[in-house]
Amino acid sequence: MxxxxxxxxxxxxxxxxxxxxxxxxxxxxxxxxxxxxxxxxxxxxxxxxxxxxxxxxxxxxxxxxxxxxxxxxxxxxxxxxxxxxxxxxxxxxxxxxxxxxxxxxxxxxxxxxxxxxxxxxxxxxxxxxxxxxxxxxxxxxxxxxxxxxxxxxxxxxxxxxxxxxxxxxxxxxxxxxxxxxxxxxxxxxxxxxxxxxxxxxxxxxxxxxxxxxxxxxxxxxxxxxxxxxxxxxxxxxxxxxxxxxxxxxxxxxxxxxxxxxxxxxxxxxxxxxxxxxxxxxxxxxxxxxxxxxxxxxxxxxxxxxxxxxxxxxxxxxxxxxxxxxxxxxxxxxxxxxxxxxxxxxxxERSVAEYKALLKAAHDEIARLKGKTGSSDSLPTENDEDLQAELEEVRQALENAREDLTVAKEELEAAKDRSALDSALDALNAVTGERDKLIDELEDALTQIEAFTMDRDDQLAEMEALRDEIAALRETAPPPTTVVCGTQTELRPADDSDSEYDSSDSDSSDSDSSDSAATDTTRSDTATTDAPNTDTTASMSPLRKTIAVIPGTDAAVQTEPWSDPRVAAAEAEATRLQSDLDTAQAELAGVTAELAEAKASHEADLARIEGEEAQRVKAEAATRNELEDARSQVTELQATVARLEAQQAAGELMETDEESEAESDSDDSEALQATIAQLEKANGALRSELADAQSSLTQARTTLESVRADRTRLEAEKHGLRWHLEKIKASYATRLSAVDAREKRATARLAEVQAELVQTRQASAAAAQVAEDATAALKAEERRLKGELATMGEDLRDRCDRVVRLEIQLCEAREQQESFLKGGGGSKALMRRVTFLERNLENISAVNTALTTQNSSLRYAAQVAERKLAARETRVERLETLGRESEARYRGLMKAKDDECARLRGVVDSMRKELEVHRAETAAGLSGGRERATSIGGHNIMRPIRGGSRFTARHFPQEISPPRVTTPGSTPAEMKALGQGPMHPVREDGPATPSAVPRVTSPLAAPSTPSPRAQTARTPSMTLDTMMAGDGEGDVTVAPVSARPAKSRKRSNLGNFFRQQTQGK
Missing domain, CATH: 3.40.850.10 (Kinesin motor domain)
Incomplete structure (x- = not known):
């Protein structure tokens, strides 16, 4: 098929x-x-x-x-x-x-x-x-x-x-x-x-x-x-x-x-x-x-x-x-x-694919140019000079673009980033305008090449016309003079006369064809003026662009900046302005060259008109020669008639005048010789006319083939222009996609920066809580040490008192014993002894109490020491955890910085790609961001890499899936919501009917009392969910943020510090 x-x-x-x-x-x-x-x-x-x-x-x-x-x-x-x-x-x-x-x-x-x-x-x-x-x-x-x-x-x-x-x-x-x-x-x-x-x-x-x-x-x-x-x-x-x-x-x-x-x-x-x-x-x-x-x-x-x-x-x-x-x-x-x-x-093709298509188009254009022939030496030299100048301008702009990229990277590190970004955007706009200028210069070069091709076609047609005129001049019959008449061979002369008349009519037709060709040449000349007019029209937007660019540069230069790197950028913009002035001068040179080409074209047109006038004069002379030839043929016919009459008279007088027969015979021989010469001349004339007709036919065929080739080339040119417009449209679409990607990357960078600020604030709060806890522990430690020192001094004082009392008691006993041995026994002395005994008992009770208190104080000191050691251990652990949290925070900060650097690289690459797109296409279109809606929450695009494995697939009917329940659901609705193979299998193995957890889904709507329910509760969570335990084997579905791992780390760190604070 x-x-x-x-x-x-x-x-x-x-x-x-x-x-x-x-x-x-x-x-x-x-x-x-x-x-x-x-x-x-x-x-x-x-x-x-x-x-x-x-x-x-x-x-x-x-x-x-x-x-x-x-x-x-x-x-x-x-x-x-x-x-x-x-x-x-x-x-x-x-x-x-x-x-x-x-x-x-x-x-x-x-x-x-x-x-x-x-x-x-x-x-x-x-x-x-x-x-x-x-x-x-x-x-x-x-x-x-x-x-x-x-x-x-x-x-x-x-x-x-x-x-x-x-x-x-x-x-x-x-x-x-x-x-x-x-x-x-x-x-x-x-x-x-x-x-x-x-x-x-x-x-x-x-x-x-x-x-x-x-x-x-x-x-x-x-x-x-x-x-x-x-x-x-x-x-x-x-x-x-x-x-x-x-x-x-x-x-x-x-x-x-x-x-x-x-x-x-x-x-x-x-x-x-x-x-x-x-x-x-x-x-x-x-x-x-x-x-x-x-x-x-x-x-x-x-x-x-x-x-x-x-x-x-x-x-x-x-x-x-x-x-x-x-x-x-x-x-x-x-x-x-x-x-x-x-x-x-x-x-949407990539830039490399578009470049390949563009290269193929350029190769095809070069092949078509080769088929149509090389152009004149002067336009070729001009085109080569213009191409060399265009390459110089392009190289200078590429160098300027690289310098601007370096300046942009330096300016992005400054504190006033938004202002510097606006300045860079202005400079990028200037670069974009210059890129448009280069594109328009390339379009002008293309139009000049088209004009050169059209002029080559004109010259080829004029050469063909010259060949036709020369052929007509060569094939024009010379005047023939007939001196004598003849008596015989009248019919061959008539035949030759009719053939000559027919050739004369063919020559008239060729004359009309030459006039038509002349009109065609004039129309082609008018058509040739069209590219020149288009070139002039295309120069007007160039002039407008040149008028806009200095204003843009001035707007960028007049804005006050204090950063020296901005001053360097301004100097670079000034240098670029000088480059732009050079480009304007070169554009003026191109305009002058176009004017010279137009003047040359007008001179060629005037020359063609002069040659046409000469051809018209040659045609008039040829017509006059044809009229002379016709008059000569008429005279020849009259001579033949006269000779026929003479022949008839000679036949009547032949019997009577035998003497004149010999002279008549001589005249007849002379007449036959003259007729033979006339026939020979007529044959040569017919051969010349046939050659002229064949040359004219060949010239017409060549002209038609040239016109057909030109028509075909015009069609191919229109096809290539259409293909180029299509490529430009595709470039515009790709450009809009790149703009959208850049906006998304910028938004993502802003989100990352906001998360970075939140992380820094949370870390600062955690560090402050740790510092407060450390200060409180040190104050408690100082208070306990002071109480311990006071209790030790009091204990030493009480021990000294007990020792003194014991010494006094021993002395009193010795005195009593000595007194008893000495024989004294007065009542006063007995009362003194009784008093001293009671005092001794009191002192013993006080000693016992002091000993008990000393023991309790020692125990309290030991408890305090253990508490102090525990607090010191806790402080050390908190300090270790603080260092670990600080290390984790630094790791998070490093990951954030790496992510920011990666996003900056992505944004820079997208901007460079955008600049390349703007350099390759004349019209830049910005595409709008596709509106992404969500169900009550964030609806984030999640790219899926090819070759990824999706483990949660449909399972056989005999394995019970997780049951999805909603408040107020009927058993039939519970069966409809959760008893099918479209639910994921738990990673810890197939679930049994007795151990199936209940899943509360955010997508579950309340039960509908009738089949004609026109409204339903709008879900308040997204499909991006995670499983979180809720007790009693229940599983609830909670939303997951765009960065679940880092969010969980932050929340765990905050919970830890809150628990430590409450424990204190």
Missing amino acids: PATDTQKNRNNIRVICRFRPQNGKEKKAGGADCVNYGEDDHSVAISGKGFGATMKMFTFDRVFNASSTQADVFETAAAPVVDEVFKGYNGTIFAYGQTSAGKTHTMQGPDLDDFHNRGLIPRIIDSVFTHLEEADASLEFSIKVSYVEIYMEKIRDLLDVSKANLPIHEDRTRGIFIGGVTEIHVGSPEEIVNVMKLGARNRIVASTNMNADSSRSHALFIVTLTQVHSESGSRKDSRLYLVDLAGSEKVGKTGAAGQTLEEAKMINKSLAALGNVINALTDRKTNHVPYRDSKLTRVLQESLGGNSLTTLIVCCSSSSFNAPETVSTLRFGERAKMIENKAKVNQ
């Missing part, structure tokens, strides 16, 4: 037909199987009431019978689309059919947690992440999803039900998109399934006679895949639309009434608009396609005849009860099969 046919079949909408078996209601209504499947799995025939004896035959890309599985449908309908999405194409899969035909069953399945009966969307999610695991490690992916429904001709966000009427926008880069829709960045299949569950709970359904859970809206699940090659920088963006259309309804069968009836009307209206679009696309006579008649067709505009690879799944019932609706659905699929899309790879 040829490549064009293959591409055509690739772009055509693929139509897959799927039948479901009869349900109980259809069997009760007397329905029978009315479908006959073809053996090739591509055709189907419908029989039933109203069709007569014949059967309606339909052919599709694939037909699935009622016993087909979800896996079979996925492999045929969805797997090829996923493969093409990873190649950079947009893809669309949507299901169409009557109500209760199995569309939602095909797209989502009966239950998202039913592993074996999953629909196309869950299987596509698994296939996407399988492709990510198999992708090259040099590719970096990001995935974001959105989920909307079109209900009553209003687009409703299923992830944020407060957005009930979203608008549809269109631009050149993104195409058609839904404005303000919630887009969630995801990094695993489970997160996507959680999003699907949230959207499915918010979708509007109702019960009808034909379907207990009938969808009352069209649901669109949109997956946006972005892949960036880390080495080359090329980028591919693709979108995958997964559409579950609401089914067409026949009110007599569904029994719709009230609000359900209004919904059925809007559903049928939007499906009718979809049918009108398909009819317009398949009708060659229709020029207008009514995409704007419905929100559905407007959103799917790219999928129907646009930039997308589309697969349509028509879902039908196999029962004769619904045979008319089945035939209508199959006819819809047949019409849709004839639609031809225009899918293309959504790729």
Whole structure:
């Protein structure tokens, strides 16, 4: 099959037909199987009431019978689309059919947690992440999803039900998109399934006679895949639309009434608009396609005849009860099969790829220049001089750009960074204006080359015209003189006369052709003036640019700066201004050279007009010579007539005048000789005319070939210009992407700097707390030491008193004994002894008390010493922890500084890349940052490296997954939320039914009392969650910040110091 046919079949909408078996209601209504499947799995025939004896035959890309599985449908309908999405194409899969035909069953399945009966969307999610695991490690992916429904001709966000009427926008880069829709960045299949569950709970359904859970809206699940090659920088963006259309309804069968009836009307209206679009696309006579008649067709505009690879799944019932609706659905699929899309790879090439394409374009232009021939010596020398001057200017600007980069790096280290950045931005603007000046100079050089090529074409045409004029002059017949007449050979003379007349007419035709060629030359001359006019017009924006640049430099120079490095930058700007003046002078030289080229062109035009006037004079002389030749032929005819009359008279007098016969015979011989000479002259004249005609024909052929070559070269030139414009547009798109990346990097740098300030503040507070604790411990230590010294002195005093009392007691006893031995026994002495004994007892009691107190004081001193040692140990431990925390803080600060340095490098590289882009393209466009919405929190893009492994995959049905519970959930809702294979397996092994933790999900909405719930609680957390223990085996889901590791380190350090403070 040829490549064009293959591409055509690739772009055509693929139509897959799927039948479901009869349900109980259809069997009760007397329905029978009315479908006959073809053996090739591509055709189907419908029989039933109203069709007569014949059967309606339909052919599709694939037909699935009622016993087909979800896996079979996925492999045929969805797997090829996923493969093409990873190649950079947009893809669309949507299901169409009557109500209760199995569309939602095909797209989502009966239950998202039913592993074996999953629909196309869950299987596509698994296939996407399988492709990510198999992708090259040099590719970096990001995935974001959105989920909307079109209900009553209003687009409703299923992830944020407060957005009930979203608008549809269109631009050149993104195409058609839904404005303000919630887009969630995801990094695993489970997160996507959680999003699907949230959207499915918010979708509007109702019960009808034909379907207990009938969808009352069209649901669109949109997956946006972005892949960036880390080495080359090329980028591919693709979108995958997964559409579950609401089914067409026949009110007599569904029994719709009230609000359900209004919904059925809007559903049928939007499906009718979809049918009108398909009819317009398949009708060659229709020029207008009514995409704007419905929100559905407007959103799917790219999928129907646009930039997308589309697969349509028509879902039908196999029962004769619904045979008319089945035939209508199959006819819809047949019409849709004839639609031809225009899918293309959504790729942004890298700078290296663009340079390769530009080099190929330059090579092609050089090849075309070589084919058209070399130009004159003077323009070639001028072009070479101009090219050399342009290279000098470019080299000077490159040196200036390097110097500016160095100055920028130095200025960024200054304290007043914002002011210096503004100065550098102004200098970058000056550099950008000079880059535009270089581009415009290159455009002027290109126009000069085009002018040279046009003048070469003119000179070639003039040379051809000169050759034609010379050929006409050479082939003009000389005047012929006929002296004598003849009596015989009259007819050859007449024949030669007629041939001469015909050649004369050919010469007149050639004359008219020469006049036409002259007019063509004049028109070409007028056309040649166009490049010169374009060159003059292109000089006006150059002059405007030159007028703007000094003002910009002056604005930069007049701003007051105090930093000497800023003064150096100003000096550099002054030097650049001088370079700009030099460039302006060179531009003036180029303008003068263009003026000289225009004057030369006008001189050539005047010379061409003079040569044309000479050619007109030569043509007039040639016409005069032809008129003379005609008069000579007329005279020759008269002579021949006269000779014929003389011959007749000679025949009458032949018998009477025999003497004159000899003289007549002599005259006849002379006449025959004259006729022979005339015939010879006529033959030479005919040969000359034939040569002239052949030369003229050859000249005309050469002229036509030259004109054809010129036309072809003009077409190729226009094609190359169109390709160059396309490359410039691509450059502009890439430039906008680079601007967006630079803004994101700048924002990230600001966030990192804010985190750095917070970290410094937290560290300073922790250091202050440590210092306060150390001071308090030292004060307590000093107080305890003072109390211990006081208690020791008191104890020593009391010991001395006890010793003195004991000595006195011993002396008193000795005195008593000596007195008793001496024989004294007075009553006074006895009283003295009794007093002393009581005093001794008191002193003994006091001694005992002092001994007890001394023991207690010693014990207290020991306790105090132990407490002091414990406090010293604690102080040492706190000091060690303080040093460790300081080391960790320094490590964190170093990591922050490294991150800041890396981000600065990224910003610098992006700015350099931006400068390169601005130097390579004339028009710089800035792209806006894509608005990323979130669900009640931060929605951060998480790049996924190709080849990454996703361990949390779907698990078999027999393994119980974690149960997701929400406050107020019913058992049925708990089963719907947490009993499926779409949840992650715990890393510590498969969970058993008795040890399954309960998971509180932020995406879990409260139970809906009725299937027509129009609102749901907006979630307050993001999908980026972490597991945190909550006691009793429960697991709650808490949000994770953009930098969880460092945040946890900071919080742990703060908790430690708070605990130490409370312990004190």
